[in-house]
Amino acid sequence: MNSLRCRLWMAPLLFIAVLLSSCRQAGIVPLEPVNLSIAGSTEMMPLLIELTGAFSDRHPNVIFSLRGGGSTLGESWVSSGQVSLAASTLLSEEEEIPANLLRVPIAWDGIAILVHRNNPVENLTLLQLRNLYSGRALNWQDVGGNNNEVVLVSREDGSGTRALFEERVMDTENVALTAVVMPTSRDMVGYIAGRPDTIGYVSQAYTRNAAGASLADPADQAQVRVVPIEGKLPSDEVLTNQSYHLSRPLFLLRRRVDRGWPQQFIDFVLSPAGQRIVERYHVRIR
Numbered sequence: 001m002n003s004l005r006c007r008l009w010m011a012p013l014l015f016i017a018v019l020l021s022s023c024r025q026a027g028i029v030p031l032e033p034v035n036l037s038i039a040g041s042t043e044m045m046p047l048l049i050e051l052t053g054a055f056s057d058r059h060p061n062v063i064f065s066l067r068g069g070g071s072t073l074g075e076s077w078v079s080s081g082q083v084s085l086a087a088s089t090l091l092s093e094e095e096e097i098p099a100n101l102l103r104v105p106i107a108w109d110g111i112a113i114l115v116h117r118n119n120p121v122e123n124l125t126l127l128q129l130r131n132l133y134s135g136r137a138l139n140w141q142d143v144g145g146n147n148n149e150v151v152l153v154s155r156e157d158g159s160g161t162r163a164l165f166e167e168r169v170m171d172t173e174n175v176a177l178t179a180v181v182m183p184t185s186r187d188m189v190g191y192i193a194g195r196p197d198t199i200g201y202v203s204q205a206y207t208r209n210a211a212g213a214s215l216a217d218p219a220d221q222a223q224v225r226v227v228p229i230e231g232k233l234p235s236d237e238v239l240t241n242q243s244y245h246l247s248r249p250l251f252l253l254r255r256r257v258d259r260g261w262p263q264q265f266i267d268f269v270l271s272p273a274g275q276r277i278v279e280r281y282h283v284r285i286r
Contacts, residue, residue, distance in 0.1 A: 040074020070158030089160030110234030
């Protein structure tokens with residue numbers, strides 16, 4: 001009788017022990033690690049750092065590696081399978097995009113024309129901007145400024161920002177060989193901040209400090225200002241309705257065959273949570 005009572009008493013404990021053991025065994029089975037690589041636009045890297053961090057918080061097994069290199073390089077690498085995704089600001093015609101790539105717009109952006117805060121020029125037309133960058137206008141007096149020589153600042157080859165600037169502003173003309181070349185928008189803001197007679201162009205994200213997401217040194221930002229082009233500044237409203245001449249979408253690209261984690265990341269970027277992060281830097285597309 002005592003033996004029976006003991007067995008009856010032990011049975012629930014054995015069941016609980018087996019259950020706990022099963023849970024422990026299930027709990028220690030790690031999720032399969034996933035490595036995703038993104039390359040391309042340096043303008044988009046600060047945004048992507050925050051987006052990938054938020055995605056990894058939801059999926060701890062997903063590990064990202066990010067590198068710049070420019071939009072052209074990023075698109076080339078994703079097409080050849082060297083990276084999982086490309087970040088790009090290039091505005092390519094549909095027939096120019098490799099057939100194996102899917103191109104997804106994730107935000108609106110615009111190129112801001114920067115001068116030093118002490119520069120008195122109040123507005124520039126596209127023609128005046130072209131004359132400055134082609135070297136036809138060598139003195140700020142030619143466009144309503146002070147009697148000082150113009151110092152041009154441009155971006156490096158492969159930059160999507162440079163490609164759009166040359167397409168929309170320069171048309172068939174070349175940027176003057178005297179232009180100083182900067183590798184990033186952050187570097188350009190810093191360069192202009194310390195030189196009163198300079199002019200340059202950056203993603204508008206580097207001119208704002210939305211919710212603490214400052215991409216340039218605040219001290220440098222205080223020394224520069226955005227010049228209206230054809231009377232318009234790259235505000236959220238004019239970027240959304242594309243009435244600003246230098247507006248553009250930002251893209252993520254993946255290979256069409258990669259419908260797994262790369263697409264899940266794109267879906268997250270386009271989700272309400274992802275777009276709330278986007279609007280800290282650019283203009284949300286949804």
